[in-house]
Amino acid sequence: MVDEAHERTLSTDILFGLVKDIARFRPDLKLLISSATLDAEKFSDYFDSAPIFKIPGRRYPVEVHYTKAPEADYIDAAIVTILQIHVTQPPGDILVFLTGQEEIETVDEILKHKTRGLGTKIPELNICPIYANLPTELQAKIFETTPEGSRKVVLATNIAETSLTIDGIKYVIDPGFCKIKSYNPRTGMESLLINPISKASANQRAGRSGRTGPGKCFRLYTSYNYMHDLEDNTVPEIQRTNLANVVLTLKSLGIHDLVNFDFMDPPPSEALLKALEQLFALSALNSRGELTKTGRRMAEFPLDPMLSKMIVASEKYKCSDEVMSIASMLSIGNSIFYRPKDKQVHADNARLNFHTGNVGDHIALLNVYNSWRETDFSTQWCYENYIQVRSMKRARDIRDQLEGLMERVEIEVCSNASDLDAIKKAITSGFFHHSARLQKNGSYRTVKNPQTVFIHPSSGLAQLLPRWVIYHELVLTTKEYMRQVTELKPEWLVEIAPHYYQLKDVDDAGSKKLPKGQGRAAL
Known part of the structure; x- marks a missing residue:
């Protein structure tokens, strides 16, 4: 049984293709696909005219x-x-429904200010935000009885569309927007941009x-917008994401003809091609497109292929732990x-403590994990350092799983x-094609497929501007930013x-004349 099928995540789309194939050879296999807001006809056609049951x-x-x-x-409205x-x-x-943490905090602040001004003229308004980065105990407040x-007002992202049911909600305010992640295979950049929602989401x-x-929904857009401007459904994740992991998974399952694999909505051919190129560069595929020994080992890890390659390479550098x-x-x-909005300076100082010695963001993350492990995974330590306990527990679970797979x-x-x-060489083994070199104006230029990028302000190296860096990912928000950045020596790339x-490619001649104080020599 596959539930919430309308969400069309990467995993469910691959699963649909696989079970459709298996069902043709296995008459005993019964497949149930369920959802509250499904385009049932499309699914029925895909699964060879399967019957549709409507359960009121x-x-x-x-x-x-x-x-x-x-x-x-729409914020003001x-x-x-x-x-x-x-x-x-x-x-x-x-x-x-709002698009993210920043909007939620803005609305929270303005509402508190306005209701404070009205004092006892109006009944009390309890404001409860909910977004991914909010600590668990604050998230739990949305479920408390009013x-x-x-009156309780819950300020939420689209997590509250399906994943949560909050008792007592009688009124919904829908501005008609959400943040959608999309990947550009040409630049290798992910963007998290605010887009209109689909009719299904509305x-x-x-x-x-x-x-x-009985309830009321106030849509902050016109009925004409709803009828004519909103798409029927959200674009499936498979059509707007990096496919390297999908390709590696399918290859490891023995599915080699990716072009003719029966996807419900085929991914763009450019994205498939880019994924094959990336896996070839990581030595996961040979020139005939077959899995190599390295590729088979990488496919065992439920991670992005670049992270898997980094782990496989750690064997050579004796730093797998x-x-x-x-x-x-x-x-x-x-x-x-x-x-938190009211303790930003404290939170930033706590974060920078893990960057002592300008070690780079990857080593800083290692410092966070090791420090937490040394306190015997203390919750109190997380509070003191403005670190999310829930995220750390998830990291520990992932790490335990990875350790089990190492054998x-x-x-x-x-x-x-x-x-x-x-350690940095092992990281570079997975992320060598994510390298960038400092320019005279303080920006960076990616080495392959040159484009101008910047170090994300949250990075420990944002003020330091090393001459050469590798980065975990490129994200487009207000600018093209590199996230999780570490300094490297250019000769490592070769x-x-x-x-x-x-x-x-790595000859430094072009970067010799840097402004004073910028581009400190590689360690």
Whole structure:
């Protein structure tokens, strides 16, 4: 049984292709696909005209209201709508959909300021934010019962569309936007940009107000926008993501003809090609597109292929213990440090403590993990250092899983904590094609497929600007940023990836005349 099929994640799309193939040879295999807002006809056609069962749920009616004209500022409109509902509508809690932490904190702050100004003229408004980077105990507040005579307003990201059910919600405010991650195979850059939601998402959001009784949904866009401007469904993840992991997984399952693999929505051919190129560069595939011994070992790890290659390479540099910790910290994303609005300076200082000696962001993540391990995985230590306990526990679980897989791929777990160069070389083995060189104006230029990029302000090297760096990922937010950056010696690129770099690529002649104080010599 596959549930929440409408979310069309990478894993479910691959699973659909595999089970469809298997079901043709296995008449005994029964497959159930379920979802609340599914494009059922499309799924039925894909699975050879499979029958559709519609099971009516216990849904209450939802009254949908649109704006008469488009809103110039949906944040402002959301705040006005919250206060209007609070003052004019019968009791019932409010759920507001926003695009991310920054917006949620802004709305939280403005609402507190406005309600404080009104004092006892209006009933109490309890504001409860929820987003991924919020500590667990603060997230739990959204489930607490609303005190008599007051109203709760939950400020949430699209996590509240399907993953959460909050009792007492009678009113939904939907500005009609969300953040969507998309990958550009040409530049290798991921962007997290604010986009209009789909009709399916809009319907899912409205339904949140009709769970426990009749509800109202206030859409901060016009009915014309809904009918004519919103796509029916969100673009499936497989059409907007890096496919290297998909290709490696399918190859390891013995599926070699990727072009004719029966995807429900085929990924762009350019993205497939880029994935094959990347796996070839990482020595996971040979020139005929077959898995190599390295590729087979990499496929055992449930990680991005670059992280898997870094672990496989750590065997050579005798630092697999450290590299496993770094890989597990990198694979939980950017939700390690918590930066509360009222304690930003303290949080930043705590974070910079792990960067002592300008070791680079990868080693800083290792320092975080090791320090936590030394305190016997203390929760109190996490609070004191503004670190997310939940993220650290996830990193520990991933690390335990990786350690279990090391035996299977016959890599000895050994430590080499004092040799930072060895650890950096292992990292470079997985990320050598993510290298960049400092320019005279303080920006960086990627070495292959040249483009201008910058060190992310959260990096420990943001003020230092080393001459050569490797980075974990490129993200486009307000600028093209490199995230998780470490300094390297340019000659390592030729030593580690002679098939990818030549001496002329890393010749430093072009960067000799740097401004004073910039581009400190590589360690």
